[in-house]
Amino acid sequence: MKKLCFLLLMISTVGVFAQSSTSDSQKEPMNQVEKMPEFPGGQTALIAYLGENLKYPKTAMEKEISGTVYVRFIVEEDGSVNNNVEVLRGIGYGCDEEATRVIKQMPNWTPGESNGKNVRVYYTLPIRYALN
Numbered sequence: 714m715k716k717l718c719f720l721l722l723m724i725s726t727v728g729v730f731a732q733s734s735t736s737d738s739q740k741e742p743m744n745q746v747e748k749m750p751e752f753p754g755g756q757t758a759l760i761a762y763l764g765e766n767l768k769y770p771k772t773a774m775e776k777e778i779s780g781t782v783y784v785r786f787i788v789e790e791d792g793s794v795n796n797n798v799e800v801l802r803g804i805g806y807g808c809d810e811e812a813t814r815v816i817k818q819m820p821n822w823t824p825g826e827s828n829g830k831n832v833r834v835y836y837t838l839p840i841r842y843a844l845n
Contacts, residue, residue, distance in 0.1 A: 748826040750788035750834050752819070766815045769842060770807030780804035781841045782812045790831040792821040801837065812840050 752759035772778075783802040787795035798816045803809035816838070825834035 746825045746827045746832060746834055750792070750825040750836060751823045753822065762819070763815060763840065766818065767840070768811060769844075770811055773804075773806035773808050773842065774844065776806055777844060778804060778806045778808065779841075779843045780808070781839050782808050783837060783839050784812050784816055785835055785837045786816050788822045788824060788834045788836055790824055790833055792824040792831075794819045794822065795833075804842065808842050 752762070754761075781802070782800060782804055785799045785801050787797065789795055794816065796817050798813045800809045800813060803812075824831040826832065
């Protein structure tokens with residue numbers, strides 16, 4: 714069985730949209746927010762969190778599957794992560810489900826802001842699985 718070499722996390726926002734639940738004029742997703750949501754401790758802490766909590770699925774290891782799973786989730790106005798995690802592009806063999814599981818268990822983030830108000834923000838996170 715191959716050893717998990719490194720779980721590379723590419724921290725980049727593939728798609729960012731914000732939506733305010735308080736204003737009728739902002740019900741449509743926006744293309745930008747002034748301040749993006751942030752994982753507590755920043756990107757370094759996010760990488761550490763994923764590295765500690767993601768488990769390489771046994772089936773994926775046996776079949777030598779590697780690749781990137783793109784997940785999208787909503788950081789709510791209060792910083793909580795919405796449980797409606799969406800796999801935009803997966804690689805299967807349990808990797809998609811594992812990425813979803815770990816995202817759903819994330820601690821609260823610092824919420825995104827637009828026009829000085831906390832807003833709901835779509836956050837897309839690519840998670841790379843790689844074997845040695």
